[in-house]
Amino acid sequence: MLSYLVRRIVGGITVLAFVSIFVFGLFFVIPADPARLACGKSCTPELMAEIRHGLELDQPLQVQYFRFVKGIFFGRTYLPGTEAALHCTAPCLGYSYQTDELVTNLLKDRVPATLSIAIGASILWVLIGLSSGILSALRRGTWIDKFSQGFALAGASLQIYFVGLVLQFIFVDKLAWFHAPGYVSPFEDPKEWALEMILPWLTLGFLLSAIYARLTRAGMIEVMSEDYIRTARAKGLSNRTIKFKHVLRAALTPIVTVFGLDLGGLLGGAVITEYVFNIPGLGKLATEAVTNVDLPIIVGTVLLAAVFIVVANILVDLLYMVLDPKVRLS
Amino acid sequence: MSVLDLDNSTRVLGRSPSAIAWSHLKSDKTAWVSAGVVFFFIFIGAIAPIFPHILHTDPDAFHPETLDENMGAMPIGSFGGISSAHWFGVEPRTGRDIFLRFVFGARTSLSIALTATIVATVIGVFIGLISGFFGGKIDQFFSRLMEIVLAFPSILFALAVTPVLESVLTDAGIPQGNATRIPVMIFVIATFGWPYIARIVRGQVISLREREFIEAAKALGASKWHLVFREILPNLWAPILVTVALNIPTFITTEAALTFLGAGVIEPTSDWGAMLLASVPFYGVDPMYTFIPGIALFILVLAFNLLGDSVRDALDPKGSR
Numbered sequence: 300m301l302s303y304l305v306r307r308i309v310g311g312i313t314v315l316a317f318v319s320i321f322v323f324g325l326f327f328v329i330p331a332d333p334a335r336l337a338c339g340k341s342c343t344p345e346l347m348a349e350i351r352h353g354l355e356l357d358q359p360l361q362v363q364y365f366r367f368v369k370g371i372f373f374g375r376t377y378l379p380g381t382e383a384a385l386h387c388t389a390p391c392l393g394y395s396y397q398t399d400e401l402v403t404n405l406l407k408d409r410v411p412a413t414l415s416i417a418i419g420a421s422i423l424w425v426l427i428g429l430s431s432g433i434l435s436a437l438r439r440g441t442w443i444d445k446f447s448q449g450f451a452l453a454g455a456s457l458q459i460y461f462v463g464l465v466l467q468f469i470f471v472d473k474l475a476w477f478h479a480p481g482y483v484s485p486f487e488d489p490k491e492w493a494l495e496m497i498l499p500w501l502t503l504g505f506l507l508s509a510i511y512a513r514l515t516r517a518g519m520i521e522v523m524s525e526d527y528i529r530t531a532r533a534k535g536l537s538n539r540t541i542k543f544k545h546v547l548r549a550a551l552t553p554i555v556t557v558f559g560l561d562l563g564g565l566l567g568g569a570v571i572t573e574y575v576f577n578i579p580g581l582g583k584l585a586t587e588a589v590t591n592v593d594l595p596i597i598v599g600t601v602l603l604a605a606v607f608i609v610v611a612n613i614l615v616d617l618l619y620m621v622l623d624p625k626v627r628l629s
Numbered sequence: 630m631s632v633l634d635l636d637n638s639t640r641v642l643g644r645s646p647s648a649i650a651w652s653h654l655k656s657d658k659t660a661w662v663s664a665g666v667v668f669f670f671i672f673i674g675a676i677a678p679i680f681p682h683i684l685h686t687d688p689d690a691f692h693p694e695t696l697d698e699n700m701g702a703m704p705i706g707s708f709g710g711i712s713s714a715h716w717f718g719v720e721p722r723t724g725r726d727i728f729l730r731f732v733f734g735a736r737t738s739l740s741i742a743l744t745a746t747i748v749a750t751v752i753g754v755f756i757g758l759i760s761g762f763f764g765g766k767i768d769q770f771f772s773r774l775m776e777i778v779l780a781f782p783s784i785l786f787a788l789a790v791t792p793v794l795e796s797v798l799t800d801a802g803i804p805q806g807n808a809t810r811i812p813v814m815i816f817v818i819a820t821f822g823w824p825y826i827a828r829i830v831r832g833q834v835i836s837l838r839e840r841e842f843i844e845a846a847k848a849l850g851a852s853k854w855h856l857v858f859r860e861i862l863p864n865l866w867a868p869i870l871v872t873v874a875l876n877i878p879t880f881i882t883t884e885a886a887l888t889f890l891g892a893g894v895i896e897p898t899s900d901w902g903a904m905l906l907a908s909v910p911f912y913g914v915d916p917m918y919t920f921i922p923g924i925a926l927f928i929l930v931l932a933f934n935l936l937g938d939s940v941r942d943a944l945d946p947k948g949s950r
Contacts, residue, residue, distance in 0.1 A: 310776075317777045322786075326795060456931035458882055460889045460905055461923035464912045472913045570784045571886055582785070585888060589788045597789045604782035612780070 307616055311609040318605045322598050323364050340472055354595075367393065392602065393595035395588075402599035405584060412482040413580035414493070416499050416572060419564040423504025425558065428511025429551075433609055435512065436519035437542065447512060454509025461504035463502050470498060480576035499576045503569065507561060511554060518550030523548075552622050556615050563611025567604025634708035651866070653943035660939035666707060666932035670925075681729060684716075689897045690734045692724035699705070709917030714830045721911045727904075727921060734899040734922065741883040741894075745815045749822035750873050752861040754862075756823065757830025762838055762857050768831075783821040784886065790817060791892040797841050809899050814893055818883050822876065829872050837861050867944040874937035885926055901926050 322569050355366060355377075366375060370391035377385040377394055385401075387394065392402040403474055424454070435447040470476045480492045485492040522528065531541050568582030581600055588596035644652075654660050681687050695712075697717070709718030709727070717727040733754065760771040791813055798809040837843065846860050887893040887933045888902030896903070904922040912919045 313773075314777050318780060321777075322789075325790065364903050432880055452931065453927075456878070456934050457927055458885065458923070458930075459921070460886060460902075461926065464905075464919050465916075465923070466911065468916050468919070470914050490653065564782065567782045567784060570788070571890065574890060585785050586788060589792070590891065592792060600788060601782060604785055605780050608780050608782065 302619070307613050311613050313604075315336035315605060318604055319368070319598075321362065322601050323367060323600060324360070328464040335573055353397065354394070395539065395593050395595045397591055397593045398596075402595050406581065406599055406603055407460065409579060409581045409584045411484065412578050413566060413568055413582065415482065415485065415496055415570050416503065416578065417562060419500040420494055420503035420507070420569075421558070421562050421565070423500055424506075424508040424511060426508075427504060428508035429515050429554075431508065432512040432515025432552040433547065435516040436523070439520065444516075448516070451512040451516075454506050455513070458504060458626060459502055459506060459571045460575050462506065463498070463572065466498055467500055467576070470523070480578055482578050482580070499569075499572050499578065502576075503565075503572055514554050514557060515550060518544055518553060522546045522549045548622070553618065554624060555618050559611045559618070560608070563608045564604075566611075567607040568600060642651025645697045646867075650943040654939060657939050657943065659935050660943070663932040663935040663939065666928060668935060670735055670929050670932075671739060672730050674739050676731075677732040677736045680732055684726060684729060686726050686729065688729035688899055689725065692719055692726070695719045695724045696721070703911075703914060709915045710887075711917070718917055720907070721915050721918065729917065730899040730904060731901075731921060731925065734901045734904055735925070737898060737900040737909060738881065738884055738892055738902065740810060741814055742818070742877065742884045743902075745818035745822065745884070746873060746877055746880050748815060748819035749876070750826055750869070752819065753823035754830050754865075754869060757827035758857050758862060760827065761831040761834025762853075762861065764835075775827060778821065778824050781821070783826055784883075784890070787817040787821065787883075787887055788890055791887075807894055810894060812888060814884065817887070819878055821883075822880060826869070826872050829868055833865055833868050834861055837864055871937070871941045871944055874933070874940045878933040878937070881930060881933065882926070904942070 321390075352484050355363055356476065369375065370389070372389055374389035374391050375387055376494070377387065385394065387401050387403065390403060394401055395405065408629060424530065431447040431450060435444045438444050467480070471479050477497050478491070480498050481495045483491045483495060528541060528545060536545075568580060568585055569583035570586060572578070573580045573582040574586055581603065584596065585600040585604075587593075588600065646692055658805075686692070695705055697703055703721050704719045704724070706712060706718075709721075711718045718729055719725060720727055720730065734880055738865075756771050760768045769866030791810075794813045794816065795805070795809045796895065798812065799805050802811050843856060843860055851860070884893065885900075885905065888900050888905045891906070894900040901922040908919040908922070
């Protein structure tokens with residue numbers, strides 16, 4: 300078990316190393332001159348030289364990468380020994396000249412909004428998806444099943460960038476039930492936070508619950524035809540025990556995988572959702588950075604998102620061992 | 630009745646698996662309707678250049694006479710200015726004909742998505758085949774590669790990489806604009822799409838390569854390439870078809886999403902994602918402009934999803950609904 304965990308973590312770190320090399324290399328090698336991009340409109344040759352030196356672009360690429368990685372673990376100081384010296388504590392993900400901010404601080408500012416969307420929406424989609432899938436499987440062939448399947452199919456075929464706009468039109472512009480989406484800290488004003496978050500939650504919750512409803516239904520129907528369920532019935536266990544303890548538990552195992560990956564992906568920035576609802580999260584930061592070609596921020600956001608995906612992958616595998624006795628034994 | 634007559638009366642018809650699948654599909658009404666919808670969209674995309682002649686205008690032509698200058702250049706008339714001249718209304722601010730932009734948009738969106746599908750399928754099938762067949766180091770390498778690609782935050786990375794790849798293509802002498810944007814989009818969508826196909830193919834190959842007919846071909850001295858492409862590949866068309874059918878809707882929505890986020894097709898070329906993006910400032914006053922591409926995208930993706938399910942049900946005797 301421990302050796303498996305170590306293997307998975309080493310594998311995850313390898314993947315992250317590749318992602319970072321790739322992103323770093325791509326963005327620092329290919330565009331003609333990152334210093335020129337970072338310099339902005341009112342650029343002078345002196346400023347550009349300063350940026351080139353400040354960003355250490357005058358160093359060979361492998362040195363730049365090595366310092367970048369070292370900065371993540373131990374922090375680093377830009378322009379050491381000068382007046383403009385800037386210390387960046389670990390985990391240091393670089394410095395954005397365009398915004399004059401440390402990337403780590405920018406990311407920190409944006410995490411709460413993305414976290415709010417992801418947590419609220421995931422609770423909704425799990426609740427909606429599982430209950431509709433369970434109902435569907437237990438009442439197979441009835442109108443409940445048909446309705447729930449239709450609901451799931453619609454959710455799987457609709458897009459956030461369309462549903463989001465339509466819901467904003469109905470609930471914000473016409474009915475004025477909810478406030479225009481945005482982000483306020485829940486610790487300052489919990490009511491406003493909820494009112495501004497509710498549309499993104501509903502939209503993501505509805506669209507993503509579709510997959511869960513389909514998976515739960517298919518999983519339960521498959522498990523119900525297994526021999527051990529017949530055995531449980533023959534033993535005289537109650538219907539409720541069989542359905543909720545035996546069937547649901549087995550049917551949920553594959554859903555845990557999908558959930559972990561979805562949540563991991565969302566935590567790295569709900570790019571489209573944040574764009575549609577204009578919420579200042581990680582995804583919005585990334586789209587803004589792409590528009591402004593702000594390379595250090597792009598590298599930081601992509602890397603952070605990859606960390607979330609890799610960590611989610613490892614957690615899913617661990618949870619699998621807890622949930623599925625077969626995996627635990629082997 | 631003598632025993633000899635039996636032969637004429639109850640002969641068992643021998644049917645190939647593909648014939649069985651086809652007969653399943655033929656009796657599946659959902660499959661027919663959804664295939665009809667899919668072909669309808671492909672058809673209007675294909676014949677899009679005819680419509681400007683019928684409507685006597687261009688998808689890019691401005692029609693200021695259809696806009697109300699006092700209302701911030703919004704279309705005159707209800708439902709976004711729908712009239713006999715402009716079937717789906719006109720675009721706010723410019724007055725371009727939405728129907729024409731819609732049919733040309735179908736053309737762009739579908740050609741990009743379908744080309745990306747073909748590219749991703751070819752790469753995915755090829756890598757899945759050699760990875761599953763040769764195993765060992767090759768398999769390890771490609772499995773790791775798939776793991777890395779799948780760990781990339783795809784939309785984010787696609788957004789970030791588009792300007793970079795664009796600059797590479799423009800440096801190579803290709804004119805800026807859609808001539809570089811469209812190949813980049815196809816490349817990006819295919820890059821993040823192939824692992825899904827490769828994984829399935831790899832799994833199938835691993836279970837096929839130990840079978841007797843492969844053993845037999847090997848004993849007859851068949852080369853490795855012959856085994857992979859002549860013996861194994863023809864046995865895989867069913868799972869490949871199912872995976873592709875289920876992946877097309879994802880590719881279509883990714884294309885629209887990339888364009889919506891600004892990393893896709895650019896003006897004046899029409900595209901459904903671009904129409905949705907252009908409608909964002911106006912959805913409060915002119916919702917029809919958002920609805921038309923949005924609903925069309927929904928219907929098309931729904932049709933592809935249903936068709937994919939039908940194809941899977943027909944080809945996979947296990948999965949009964």
